[in-house]
Amino acid sequence: MKTLGTHNYYVYILTNRNKTVLYTGVTNNLKDRLYFHRNPNSKNSFTKKYNCFFLVYLEHFQNIQEAIKREKQIKGYSRTKKETLINNLNPEWHFFNDQFE
Template structure:
């Protein structure tokens, strides 16, 4: 997934097992971040409290400012607009965690 000489940033959306909650984040290491979400202790974190560990959407960027701007844009979307975005990328809302290298 990483290319020499480039920067990698990912905007991603997680959900819980029942697909009732969505969480949007940004990272420079998607695989590690997924692990952190699933294995962070304490119920104070949103993803821990609502068990949002399942990757259903992501976008790749090489520029941090673009990725942060995109994260903010998606966070501002209504639930319906987020669902449409996810559906366009992953129509069945399959959990993609195991597909990330």
């Protein structure tokens, strides 16, 4: 069991190369999750269908319940509100994948 305060959970937003699609998720292993978005087991996966595997937004949590709550909150946001989140953190919409792969 991990020591309290050593857990790492991430709420993230992915987009496609043209930045027309947004996908919100939560994970405890961002490196592996980005790999599986790019190389899914299913051809029917949302991220594969829309080539949506470029990381543009990220929030860190140490508590899974807080991370899940935040993921659901962001998923309920309008496209405009999600774009505002991204713009505040990453105004150029740079792809952060290299930092985690």
